[in-house]
Structure formats: structure tokens, C-alpha cells
Amino acid sequence: MRVTASTTIIPRLRAGLPSLSVTSATERRERLKAVYEEARACVRCPLHQTRTTVVFGSGNADADLMFIGEAPGANEDRLGLPFVGQAGKLLDKLLGEIGLQREDVFIANTLKCRPPGNRDPHPNEIETCRSYLLSQVELIEPKVICTLGNFATKLLRADTTGISRLHGQDEVRVIGVRAVRLYPLYHPAAALYTPSTLEMLRSDFRRIPELLAIGAPEQPEPAGPRQPPDAPPPPDLPVAEREVEEEEPASWLDRVAVVADPDQAAQLGLF
Numbered sequence: 001m002r003v004t005a006s007t008t009i010i011p012r013l014r015a016g017l018p019s020l021s022v023t024s025a026t027e028r029r030e031r032l033k034a035v036y037e038e039a040r041a042c043v044r045c046p047l048h049q050t051r052t053t054v055v056f057g058s059g060n061a062d063a064d065l066m067f068i069g070e071a072p073g074a075n076e077d078r079l080g081l082p083f084v085g086q087a088g089k090l091l092d093k094l095l096g097e098i099g100l101q102r103e104d105v106f107i108a109n110t111l112k113c114r115p116p117g118n119r120d121p122h123p124n125e126i127e128t129c130r131s132y133l134l135s136q137v138e139l140i141e142p143k144v145i146c147t148l149g150n151f152a153t154k155l156l157r158a159d160t161t162g163i164s165r166l167h168g169q170d171e172v173r174v175i176g177v178r179a180v181r182l183y184p185l186y187h188p189a190a191a192l193y194t195p196s197t198l199e200m201l202r203s204d205f206r207r208i209p210e211l212l213a214i215g216a217p218e219q220p221e222p223a224g225p226r227q228p229p230d231a232p233p234p235p236d237l238p239v240a241e242r243e244v245e246e247e248e249p250a251s252w253l254d255r256v257a258v259v260a261d262p263d264q265a266a267q268l269g270l271f
């Protein structure tokens with residue numbers, strides 16, 4: 001059962017972020033396309049100067065399972081789709097071994113643009129790109145997120161612990177406004193030429209169906225009902241600690257036009 005996103009509106013406002021309330025699969029898809037449009041025009045960091053395409057992510061907008069890799073490589077940059085090279089082929093194979101296909105999952109990256117020469121993502125690039133990933137998680141509402149490798153794992157855990165210590169250990173984490181079961185895995189590229197890493201990755205993959213079967217973790221408590229702007233503060237708190245509920249800011253997603261050009265939607269690769 002999907003937990004409705006409406007329960008996440010208040011925490012998002014508290015965090016000073018726009019609210020995203022998804023009411024249907026169609027709306028989810030349209031909103032994802034709108035985020036894609038925003039990303040496609042992104043010039044927030046210097047990577048826009050060297051990219052060929054923005055690799056937003058692809059797959060099933062209603063997926064219960066998301067994979068988050070590092071950043072597009074040369075093939076991804078050329079084709080506009082994630083994991084289309086050798087690492088992607090291995091990812092497909094491992095998915096197949098647990099009875100899943102790409103169209104069952106959503107695949108994205110920590111960075112949406114290729115770092116030149118496939119260098120490591122820079123911290124400022126990860127930070128700048130982070131909001132696109134958080135919007136994807138918020139809209140897709142996955143039950144399980146598999147981070148592939150160090151960069152995605154460190155970003156989503158907000159911690160520097162490395163993948164060799166964390167792989168195969170699931171934990172519930174709040175990502176943006178969404179509680180998900182986070183399941184760090186080795187990056188498939190690391191398993192391509194190291195048989196022992198491949199075996200660990202394969203063995204960790206085998207647990208994915210079990211994690212999906214557990215269902216969505218309990219979502220963060222919504223805040224209490226909002227006070228009208230001129231309502232008196234609660235009497236039991238000192239004045240300095242009384243929280244004034246802010247006016248709901250207009251969602252930037254609401255301001256972004258829904259994709260009008262079907263070819264652009266096709267590039268998104270949503271099934």
C-alpha cells in the first residue's frame with residue numbers, strides 16, 4: 001500500500017521547502033516530467049558547460065524500488081539515460097536474477113550531468129544537484145532505495161562511512177520528507193572486474209525482494225494542524241520557543257510548466 005504524500009506537506013514546509021502532494025499516478029508522472037524540464041535547463045553548476053545531455057533518470061514513476069548511482073559516464077551523457085554501459089548491463093543482469101526488469105524500478109544518479117573525464121563528483125556539485133534527487137524521491141515515493149557505491153550512500157546517509165562497511169545492511173532513513181528503507185550496495189562498476197565484489201553484490205541483491213515485501217516504513221509524523229496567522233501562540237511555551245507557522249510558499253514545481261512536447265517526455269524514459 002502506498003502511503004499518501006499528503007502526510008508529508010507540513011514537515012516539508014517546516015524545512016522551508018515547497019510542498020509536493022501527489023494524488024495520482026498521472027500527477028506523479030506529470031510532476032516528474034516537470035522536474036525533468038527544470039533539470040534539463042539547469043545551469044546551477046559548471047557541469048552544464050561540458051554536458052551533452054542531462055541524465056535525469058529513467059524507469060517506472062510508480063516504482064517501489066529506486067537505484068541511485070554516482071553520475072553519468074560518456075555513454076549516459078550521449079544517450080541521456082542512466083546506466084547504459086557495462087555497469088548498466090550488469091545492473092540489468094542482477095535485476096533479472098531477482099525477477100525484476102528496468103521497467104519495474106526507477107534509476108537515477110547523484111549527479112545529473114557528467115563530470116568531465118569521469119572524474120569524481122565534487123562536493124559542491126553534489127550539493128547543487130541534491131534537490132533534483134530529493135524531488136525524485138518525494139514524487140516516486142519508493143519503499144526501498146538502493147544506493148550504488150560511495151557517493152550516493154554518503155549523500156543519502158549524510159555520513160562519511162564507506163560502502164565496504166555498509167553494503168547489504170538496510171536501515172530506515174528519512175530522505176527529504178520521505179522515510180525509506182535505504183539499502184547500500186556496491187557500485188556495479190566496482191564489481192565488473194573484481195569477482196569477490198560481484199559475489200557480495202549478487203548476494204546483497206538477493207535480499208531486495210525480502211526488503212520490498214516488508215513494505216513502506218512508517219512515515220514521519222505530520223505536524224499538528226496549522227494555526228491561523230493571527231491565532232495566539234500556545235500558552236505552555238515561553239515566547240521565544242513558540243513556533244509561528246509560515247504561510248505555505250508556492251511550490252516551485254507548481255510554477256514549472258508540465259512538459260508539452262511528447263518527444264521530451266520520451267527522452268525521460270518513463271515507462
Ligand code: URA
Pocket residue numbers: 069070071072073076081082083084085087088109189
Ligand atoms: N552510469 C550511471 O548512470 N551512473 C553511474 O554511477 C555509473 C554509470
